[in-house]
Amino acid sequence: MTISPVRPSPAAARPPDGPRHTLLRRLRDSVLTPRTAIVGICAVVVGYLAIVPLYYLLWGTFFGANGFTVSGFAEAFGSDSLAGPMMVNSLEFAIGSALLALVLGAALAWVQVRTDAPFKGLFFAASLVPLIIPALLYSIAWIFLADPHTGVLNTALGGPVLNIFSMPGMIWVQGLHLSPIAFLLMVSAFRAMDPSLEEAALMSGASRLKVLRKVTAPLMRPAIIASVLLVFVQSMESFEVPAIIGLQARIYVFTSRIYNVLQIYPIDYREAGALAVVLLAIAACAVLLSSWLSRHGSRYQTITGKGFRPRPVELGRARPWVGAAVIAYFVVTVALPVAVLLWASLLPYYQAPSGKALESVTLKNYDAVLHMPQALTSFRNSVVLGVGAATVVMFLTAVVAWLIVRTRVPGRRGLDVLASSPLVIPGLVMGLAILFVYLRSPLPVYGTLWILLISYATRYLPYGMRYAVTAMSQVNTELEESAMVSGASWWQTFRRIVAPLMSSGILAGWVYILVVSFRELSSTILLYSPGKEVLSILLWEQFNNGNLTVVAAIGVLMVVTLMLLVGIAYRVGLRFGADADS
Amino acid sequence: MRPSIRPVHAPLIALAAVLLAGCGGSPTAAPAGGGGAGKGQTAQLRKYAAMPDDRLVAAAKKEGTVQIYGSDSSIQENIAAFEKKYGIKVQSYRADSEDVLQRVLQESGAGRLPADLVDTNGGELLTMASKGVLADYGDTRVTKQLRPGSVHPGWVATRYDAFVVAWNTNKVTDPPKSWQDLASPRFKGQLELEQDDWDWYLGLHDYLTTKLGWTTKQADGFFTRLAANAKVVKGHTVQAQLLDSGQVGISPESYKHLIDQDHFEKKAPVVWQPPIAPVLYRPNGIGLTKTAPHPAAAVLYMKWALTDGQKLVVDQYRDPANLSVKARNPVPKGTAIYDIPIDQMTHDGTKWSEAWQRLLQNAPSAGKN
Numbered sequence: 001m002t003i004s005p006v007r008p009s010p011a012a013a014r015p016p017d018g019p020r021h022t023l024l025r026r027l028r029d030s031v032l033t034p035r036t037a038i039v040g041i042c043a044v045v046v047g048y049l050a051i052v053p054l055y056y057l058l059w060g061t062f063f064g065a066n067g068f069t070v071s072g073f074a075e076a077f078g079s080d081s082l083a084g085p086m087m088v089n090s091l092e093f094a095i096g097s098a099l100l101a102l103v104l105g106a107a108l109a110w111v112q113v114r115t116d117a118p119f120k121g122l123f124f125a126a127s128l129v130p131l132i133i134p135a136l137l138y139s140i141a142w143i144f145l146a147d148p149h150t151g152v153l154n155t156a157l158g159g160p161v162l163n164i165f166s167m168p169g170m171i172w173v174q175g176l177h178l179s180p181i182a183f184l185l186m187v188s189a190f191r192a193m194d195p196s197l198e199e200a201a202l203m204s205g206a207s208r209l210k211v212l213r214k215v216t217a218p219l220m221r222p223a224i225i226a227s228v229l230l231v232f233v234q235s236m237e238s239f240e241v242p243a244i245i246g247l248q249a250r251i252y253v254f255t256s257r258i259y260n261v262l263q264i265y266p267i268d269y270r271e272a273g274a275l276a277v278v279l280l281a282i283a284a285c286a287v288l289l290s291s292w293l294s295r296h297g298s299r300y301q302t303i304t305g306k307g308f309r310p311r312p313v314e315l316g317r318a319r320p321w322v323g324a325a326v327i328a329y330f331v332v333t334v335a336l337p338v339a340v341l342l343w344a345s346l347l348p349y350y351q352a353p354s355g356k357a358l359e360s361v362t363l364k365n366y367d368a369v370l371h372m373p374q375a376l377t378s379f380r381n382s383v384v385l386g387v388g389a390a391t392v393v394m395f396l397t398a399v400v401a402w403l404i405v406r407t408r409v410p411g412r413r414g415l416d417v418l419a420s421s422p423l424v425i426p427g428l429v430m431g432l433a434i435l436f437v438y439l440r441s442p443l444p445v446y447g448t449l450w451i452l453l454i455s456y457a458t459r460y461l462p463y464g465m466r467y468a469v470t471a472m473s474q475v476n477t478e479l480e481e482s483a484m485v486s487g488a489s490w491w492q493t494f495r496r497i498v499a500p501l502m503s504s505g506i507l508a509g510w511v512y513i514l515v516v517s518f519r520e521l522s523s524t525i526l527l528y529s530p531g532k533e534v535l536s537i538l539l540w541e542q543f544n545n546g547n548l549t550v551v552a553a554i555g556v557l558m559v560v561t562l563m564l565l566v567g568i569a570y571r572v573g574l575r576f577g578a579d580a581d582s
Numbered sequence: 583m584r585p586s587i588r589p590v591h592a593p594l595i596a597l598a599a600v601l602l603a604g605c606g607g608s609p610t611a612a613p614a615g616g617g618g619a620g621k622g623q624t625a626q627l628r629k630y631a632a633m634p635d636d637r638l639v640a641a642a643k644k645e646g647t648v649q650i651y652g653s654d655s656s657i658q659e660n661i662a663a664f665e666k667k668y669g670i671k672v673q674s675y676r677a678d679s680e681d682v683l684q685r686v687l688q689e690s691g692a693g694r695l696p697a698d699l700v701d702t703n704g705g706e707l708l709t710m711a712s713k714g715v716l717a718d719y720g721d722t723r724v725t726k727q728l729r730p731g732s733v734h735p736g737w738v739a740t741r742y743d744a745f746v747v748a749w750n751t752n753k754v755t756d757p758p759k760s761w762q763d764l765a766s767p768r769f770k771g772q773l774e775l776e777q778d779d780w781d782w783y784l785g786l787h788d789y790l791t792t793k794l795g796w797t798t799k800q801a802d803g804f805f806t807r808l809a810a811n812a813k814v815v816k817g818h819t820v821q822a823q824l825l826d827s828g829q830v831g832i833s834p835e836s837y838k839h840l841i842d843q844d845h846f847e848k849k850a851p852v853v854w855q856p857p858i859a860p861v862l863y864r865p866n867g868i869g870l871t872k873t874a875p876h877p878a879a880a881v882l883y884m885k886w887a888l889t890d891g892q893k894l895v896v897d898q899y900r901d902p903a904n905l906s907v908k909a910r911n912p913v914p915k916g917t918a919i920y921d922i923p924i925d926q927m928t929h930d931g932t933k934w935s936e937a938w939q940r941l942l943q944n945a946p947s948a949g950k951n
Contacts, residue, residue: 243816348848439692530673
């Protein structure tokens, strides 16, 4: 582990009383302060949450009945495993999706925060709906839209113009589906960025492109890196698009492989583990790379003591065009898939829109949902868990982000990598690990909602980390120093100064976790207990029953509920200092 | 199968204990099945199985509740019917068969299995039985009514998933007449095969070679041609949906009950008759756990599932194990039914699933034909 030459961060490196101390001295001074206690406890909790599944994964991968083994790797990457082309496909898919998501997310975030573009209200839906719709339904919706033979869009275009069953098709669906991750991250970063730097560059005669390249992009680097990292790793790891679209296109990726291994009976956990360990290594490199790229921390600190009020860029003649682009994005990511979902939810079985199909429109599916015995409990449990997990994760990661960005405590990079590891651990493996521990733990967690909360907190830790670290890198240390100098305790400073300044990023992370936790299934299904069902279990049940149209109805209800919840969250966030632009 | 629970996990447990001990909490939290109760409980189960109905029902009502783990997604309807009839509360955990298996093995390994019954696929039940989790059920008053071969050590088949060749009547006007026909070029690009249906592949391959006397080479050639006609899809629900909406013409290994449900209930243009023989059967069943905390209610549920509960099986268009109950749209007399050899599934699963994957890798890509 290298400790890169970070500019000594005054708050941590130098106690308010004076000159630089040696590491030992600092440690001794800082032990037993509330700061150490809070940061320490959060770091331990984060470490603990991440270690449980990681240990289980590594142990299961490397240790067999006869001790240490690497046989899983031989099976996973041996000559018979088709691993080579699969890796190439995976990388192509993940990089393509990450770039598409980044370009879309960044462009839209810029338009949203920094311009006077019209229709900004649409962004609220555009930033959420793709997250809410389960990837499975999102993929199916796109098949119905762009199947080369029967797709609605191709029918409208008069021929097989679009082919969803291709690598570009897969990247398109995945990139669109994940673009909100990038959007949410970039919006909070743009909000935290003082535009006077760009204005200064413009005044000095730089062209718009040059400003973008030399000023904006470098300032946004932490957010760009975090977005690419999250979308890249998630694309390497997610299996819905590869399974629903990739299989039909005969394009096999890494996760179709993990998924296959987990489907084959009996499950070869060592082989699945070997595949996951390789993903883990890739993700760890990515995390280390991102912290290395962000090593000159102070360069990104744009939240300073100086107040700034971004003046929106006047788009002028470009305004109608940008407006049209906003509408196009909204139509493609939100309106079309939701329309397909809504249409499907009103039919007994899916049919392409036609006069005949219109005759069979019915509300039966909604009736079925409302009459499910556990609909209400599941709904409540999902809300409780979503809000709980989002709050716990963002609190923990905000504190740990301070530790990682602000201090030079040895091992902080390791903690960052560790906290990112749940990103690549297959949900089933994570479920098994948590099941294993809490079946034997003296804590009364097993058989309650708590075990699901622990599972969700673990699962979404990496997302919280990226949102929190990105937000923290933008807050200049001088504000903390001022507070400390004025006599505020560390906790007061953190609560009153740091957290509000990070609030935009924290809120974005909170929203993301709330929304995605509603559809978590792979570990939930192992861990829930009778009477503790959540919405994703109901979705799974209906899907398995062959009631795709009922699933669509639940999907529509989820979209409505989460939009309401997030709307409330933004309202509350406004009070605590998060900016809003629309 | 690699056991998922080993003593070497001690560091993980220790870690959990150390980190959590400070937080307090009682040593036993959830109601547990109890580890050492196995032997006595098996005798209890036998005793209740031999009891006359009225006494069994009284004993079950006294227990008041029963817990069931199942992968059958329509289990809710069964539970509602059972609760209505006996006034005994049923708690259920539903998950994919693999998750149910993992959960049962993990919980019984920790001595905390709260389930009285497990209702899932034959293959998983076979594994649970081999791990000694399940108790035999041999009430001949009930089992003599069942299709031969339905009673296994530790579990009893309650219904059979039937694999049929189904097609969309709007898309396919001249339906396939035989397996060879299905693999002929006239159906190029019209078929869909399901990603994980290697057990069907195993069953049909076995039938073609052992019953019809094909050579392995002939069978392999047939499957290669079949795959060349097909797209690959994920999941039987998606498969049925694509067939209903006419995105594909023919599914050679559809679940018969899904096709019948869509045909009769939703009026989708999909049929499987006249059938191509054989129709492949794969059992689903139910087993009593040796540690059942509610043995009387568990035995009562078991008995009910194999008798009165069979009407619900039929209502879902599934094929019941109890021969005195008539299937709604049964396989016509004279059409061969072949049981997928589930012992091979558990022993040679890896071999067959990998062969199936290789076969599908060579199938053409959707959108290119």
